[in-house]
Amino acid sequence: MATRTATQLRAEERDRYDAYLAACPARKLLDRISDKWVSLLLTALAGGPQRYSELSRTIAGVSQKMLTQTLRGLERDGLVTRTVTAAVPVRVDYALTPLGASLLPVMTAIKAWAETNIEAVERAQRAYDQAGA
Amino acid sequence: MATRTATQLRAEERDRYDAYLAACPARKLLDRISDKWVSLLLTALAGGPQRYSELSRTIAGVSQKMLTQTLRGLERDGLVTRTVTAAVPVRVDYALTPLGASLLPVMTAIKAWAETNIEAVERAQRAYDQAGA
């Protein structure tokens, strides 16, 4: 128990530091909503409620795991609701809450920015790669 | 070589499918700008150019690697510029391009949404966790 002094101190500082970061919930929330699947899911629900299977088809490329996981997270954050209808094959609908709807414009704006500026970005990339080579 | 029919067909479909997704650059761009460090860096540069070390202090918690990596990506995408000033200790300034500035309002909006609605989200989380327990 003597081979650690500076290293341990640094680790302790890091822990305290991480704790501080964890104490800043806004940054964590920012990280959570800065997620590909989140933006795609929220915009997918913009047109109204959708079933699980509809979403998986709309998003196209999302795995069961990511779809379920992201939906659970959004439900927990109060951004979407999950409604189960008992039937022969179970039916589950997801819909935006008012809180989720309030985030929608921003998500739409990001998506729109990406679609609008993709060409400019690609031009910049080509120029950058040219200069580098 | 007869133990695969449905499995192989599914794999082939998936490959074709993934190729299609890769061909959609807007989704890739959306994923790239939906990054924690990107939003933090762009908003950090909102007030004007900053040096590398200033940024690392402003962002607080970012590692050298992530900082450099994210800056390089943003530079390649044409969102920020990198200006090297030859001096005794080298000086490097980063600044937003017009393209980067055009993304700034959206990034600011996300950050603001997170800060505004963090409490509502936390309430929702507590309610969700209560119900689950």
Added chain:
DNA sequence: CAGGATCCAGTATGATACTG
């Protein structure tokens, strides 16, 4: 239909040490 559980590969990220 709508998941839950599990296994596994790839990537993202951090810590550390070294350099012009």
Added chain:
DNA sequence: CAGTATCATACTGGATCCTG
């Protein structure tokens, strides 16, 4: 000061099988 290079790893995300 402003990185680069390397190593180690934690976490993401996909594939697969199983269930109410």
